[in-house]
Amino acid sequence: MSRIATLLMSEFVTHDVKRLVLTRPEDFTFVPGQGTLLAINQPDLREDAHPFTPTSLADDRVLEFTIKGHPEHHGLTEKLHALRPGAELVLGDVFGTIQYQGPGTFIAGGAGITPFIAIFRQLAREGKLAGHSLLFSNKTRDDIILEQEFRHYLGDRCLLTLTRESAPGYENRRLDAKLLKERIRDFSQAFYVCGPPPFVEALSQLLQNFGAKADNVVFEQG
Numbered sequence: 001m002s003r004i005a006t007l008l009m010s011e012f013v014t015h016d017v018k019r020l021v022l023t024r025p026e027d028f029t030f031v032p033g034q035g036t037l038l039a040i041n042q043p044d045l046r047e048d049a050h051p052f053t054p055t056s057l058a059d060d061r062v063l064e065f066t067i068k069g070h071p072e073h074h075g076l077t078e079k080l081h082a083l084r085p086g087a088e089l090v091l092g093d094v095f096g097t098i099q100y101q102g103p104g105t106f107i108a109g110g111a112g113i114t115p116f117i118a119i120f121r122q123l124a125r126e127g128k129l130a131g132h133s134l135l136f137s138n139k140t141r142d143d144i145i146l147e148q149e150f151r152h153y154l155g156d157r158c159l160l161t162l163t164r165e166s167a168p169g170y171e172n173r174r175l176d177a178k179l180l181k182e183r184i185r186d187f188s189q190a191f192y193v194c195g196p197p198p199f200v201e202a203l204s205q206l207l208q209n210f211g212a213k214a215d216n217v218v219f220e221q222g
C-alpha cells in the first residue's frame with residue numbers, strides 16, 4: 001500500500017548526504033532498521049521507487065530519511081536532493097532484515113549506516129546503549145554521517161576507520177580480519193552488518209570464519 005508524505009525541509013549532513021524531513025502519514029509505521037520504497041509523486045517519476053531507510057524514531061510526528069546523492073547516475077537520489085519543501089513523496093510498505101536482536105556489534109560501510117541510525121536513536125531513548133559497539137568505515141572524515149552523534153552515544157565503543165585519509169582519532173585501515181580480532185573478544189554476540197554488497201559479503205564471511213553463527217549475523221546491503 002502506498003502513502004503520500006510532504007517534504008518539510010532538507011539539509012546537507014555531509015558534503016553528499018542530505019537529511020529529508022517529511023510529514024509522517026499516521027498509518028506509516030516501521031521498526032527501526034527497516035526500509036521502504038520511496039518515489040517522487042510526479043506522473044513521470046512515481047514508478048521509479050528505490051529503497052531507503054527511515055532514520056527517525058518510529059513514533060516521531062515527522063519522518064526523516066538520510067540519503068546519499070549519486071549525481072553521476074542522474075537517477076533518483078539526484079532528484080531527491082533537488083526537491084523543495086512542499087514536494088510530495090510516495091512511501092511503499094516497509095521491509096527489511098535488519099531488526100534489533102539484542103546487544104552486539106554494528107558494522108557499517110558508508111551510507112550503510114542508515115538502518116543503524118534509527119536503531120541507535122531508539123536505544124538512546126530507552127537508555128539501553130550499554131553493551132553495543134560500532135565499527136564504521138568511510139573513505140575520509142568528510143564522508144562520516146553523524147560522527148558526533150555516534151561518538152556521543154558510544155564513546156570509545158565507536159571505532160571510525162578511514163580508508164583514504166589518516167588523522168588522529170581515526171584508524172587509517174580497512175575493516176579486515178586483523179582489526180576484527182583486535183577489537184572483538186566475543187564472536188558469539190549479535191552482529192549487524194550493512195554497506196555495499198562486497199563489504200557485506202566480506203564482513204559476514206570474516207565473522208563466520210571467527211566462529212560467529214550465521215543466525216547471529218544480521219546483514220543488509222545499503
Ligand SMILES: Cc1cc2nc3c(=O)[nH]c(=O)nc-3n(C[C@H](O)[C@H](O)[C@H](O)COP(=O)(O)OP(=O)(O)OC[C@H]3O[C@@H](n4cnc5c(N)ncnc54)[C@H](O)[C@@H]3O)c2cc1C
Nearest residue numbers: 035050051052053066067068072073075076077111114222
Ligand atoms: C534496503 C536498502 C535500504 C537503503 N537505504 C538507504 C538509505 O537510507 N540511504 C541511502 O543513501 N541509500 C540507501 N540505500 C541505497 C539506495 O537505494 C541507492 O543509493 C539508490 O537507490 C540509488 O538511486 P539512484 O537512482 O540515484 O542511482 P542508481 O539507481 O544506482 O542509478 C540510476 C541510473 O544510473 C546508472 N548507474 C548506476 N551506477 C552508475 C555509475 N557508477 N555511474 C553512472 N551511472 C550509473 C544506472 O544504470 C541507472 O540507470 C538502500 C538500499 C537498500 C537495498
